[in-house]
Amino acid sequence: MPRRSSRAKAPPAGTALQAGLRLLARRDHSRRELERKLLRRGHEADEIASALIRLAELGYMDDAAFASGLVRRRSSTRGPVALSAELAGKGIERSLAEAALALFAPEAQLEAATRIAERLYAAGPPLGYREALDRIGSKLMRRGYSAGIVRQACRAVLSQGTPDPAA
Structure with missing residues (x-):
């Protein structure tokens, strides 16, 4: 029986949409975070793109809501400079990050x-x-x-x- 290389990825279980829903059921993700995780799990880029569009249409993924939620949760321990850097690292657009940070008076x-x-x-x-x-x-x-x-x-x-x- 041929031995599989430890580097070879197993094919992803289910569709990118199903995997995206499972990830979002655990916690909110930004669009870019979700895209990265689905790519790492071996899903095809075009399948991921359509899954992300569908998740946004269904209201399960919203970068503006994600950004404001992150600012609300972390504002008791971090300042706006750190929050801005974290939002950028998670792939949130600058305009959405600024709108979320505006809530942190x-x-x-x-x-x-x-x-x-x-x-x-x-x-x-x-x-x-x-x-x-x-x-x-x-x-x-x-x-x-x-x-x-x-x-x-x-x-x-x-x-x-x-x-x-x-x-």
């Missing part, structure tokens, strides 16, 4: 960044004002918050616990 960004800063300040050892500002500020920047939001959140948290040497 600056007040909500400041509130989320302040909550994160409070947690970071409470979790770490007691630090001087400058050290705390550097540590918390850099972590907030890595999470995708703008410099202005980071500055306001740090000021709000550090004014409660550590005296500002510049004041």
